[in-house]
Amino acid sequence: MDRVLLETIFTGLAPTILYDEPLAKHTTWRIGGPADVLLIPRTIDEVRAVVLAAKAHDLPLFVLGRGSNLLVKDGGMRGAVLKLGDEFAAIAVSDRTLSALAGRSIVSAAHIAIRHGLSGLEFATGIPGTVGGAVTMNAGAHGGEIKDVLKQATVITSDGTITELSADDLGFRYRHSIVPEQRLTVVQAEFALQPGDTKQLQEKVRAWSKRRQLTQPLSLPSCGSVFRNPPGHYAARLIEEAGLKGLRHGNAMISEVHANFIVNVGQASAADVLWLIRHAQETVQQRFGMTLEPEVRIVGEDETRR
Numbered sequence: 001m002d003r004v005l006l007e008t009i010f011t012g013l014a015p016t017i018l019y020d021e022p023l024a025k026h027t028t029w030r031i032g033g034p035a036d037v038l039l040i041p042r043t044i045d046e047v048r049a050v051v052l053a054a055k056a057h058d059l060p061l062f063v064l065g066r067g068s069n070l071l072v073k074d075g076g077m078r079g080a081v082l083k084l085g086d087e088f089a090a091i092a093v094s095d096r097t098l099s100a101l102a103g104r105s106i107v108s109a110a111h112i113a114i115r116h117g118l119s120g121l122e123f124a125t126g127i128p129g130t131v132g133g134a135v136t137m138n139a140g141a142h143g144g145e146i147k148d149v150l151k152q153a154t155v156i157t158s159d160g161t162i163t164e165l166s167a168d169d170l171g172f173r174y175r176h177s178i179v180p181e182q183r184l185t186v187v188q189a190e191f192a193l194q195p196g197d198t199k200q201l202q203e204k205v206r207a208w209s210k211r212r213q214l215t216q217p218l219s220l221p222s223c224g225s226v227f228r229n230p231p232g233h234y235a236a237r238l239i240e241e242a243g244l245k246g247l248r249h250g251n252a253m254i255s256e257v258h259a260n261f262i263v264n265v266g267q268a269s270a271a272d273v274l275w276l277i278r279h280a281q282e283t284v285q286q287r288f289g290m291t292l293e294p295e296v297r298i299v300g301e302d303e304t305r306r
Ligand SMILES: Cc1cc2nc3c(=O)[nH]c(=O)nc-3n(C[C@H](O)[C@H](O)[C@H](O)COP(=O)(O)OP(=O)(O)OC[C@H]3O[C@@H](n4cnc5c(N)ncnc54)[C@H](O)[C@@H]3O)c2cc1C
Pocket: 028, 062, 063, 064, 065, 066, 067, 068, 069, 070, 084, 102, 126, 127, 128, 129, 130, 131, 132, 133, 134, 135, 136, 137, 138, 139, 140, 141, 179, 180, 184, 185, 186, 187, 218, 222, 223, 224, 225, 297
């Protein structure tokens, strides 16, 4: 996309504006082609200005969290990508409510809740995303989900309106909310928690963390689970039973530790990962008649279309 045009639209709207920024630097998979422009605003007013500028010029705008559930294709993303700046990390606990700006790590928010003797967010201590990403994905683990604890989220709509939405408004389902389809930007969230014993809560999360370290390939770049579990089944078990554990394509590999993780074992491309995703889907469909639906959000363009 024309750089001069982008500069005309966005200059001055955020303190950090990066052109042709490789998104591999911003995803946990360490994969992804360049964004035409990546904007990193510090304040809600700056976020709103970016949203309004994109709308006024009919430019696509994508909101990036920690990139821990994203596959950005090798051709990168056209239009603008917005990432909340480090200033979006404020957090406060009052009575039984924890509120955090959306750029805060959900892991750290969960630990702060525990330290305040509040229970409800423990499930999130192993989920390496932001508060905004966790709300968007209705992130969950160990039987808990964001939808169980979210009181309200403050969002900016695509026409720049700032509004508060309840858990019901957000249309939560398994690893799903209406945030992407409504093109909302989450800027803050409040969680309703219950009193709990800090020591007991810490023991609980320590045990979960040990289990995760044994069952998930945490030392290699990944996006967590690639596929949602089909109702009544486990994606990992289906992929393992199809004989695909350890299958490598280019520098991407179906993990030998956990079959629903694809790990980057070198400088993997998005095309390497997409090949494995499609191969797993086709093989599981043929062998078991089951459809594997990606949990990871696949965005951007193929290299050849640039
Ligand atoms: C090792 C590992 C373990 C994981 N374990 C789990 C797990 O147990 N459970 C689980 O649910 N997930 C897990 N994940 C996946 C991932 O961490 C979660 O989905 C997380 O919630 C994504 O947050 P993020 O900030 O990285 O969002 P991103 O990956 O950057 O984005 C995900 C989606 O959210 C949108 N988004 C992000 N921030 C905002 C915002 N502020 N406003 C509007 N939209 C936004 C993006 O546009 C995109 O659609 C794991 C990932 C890894 C790498």
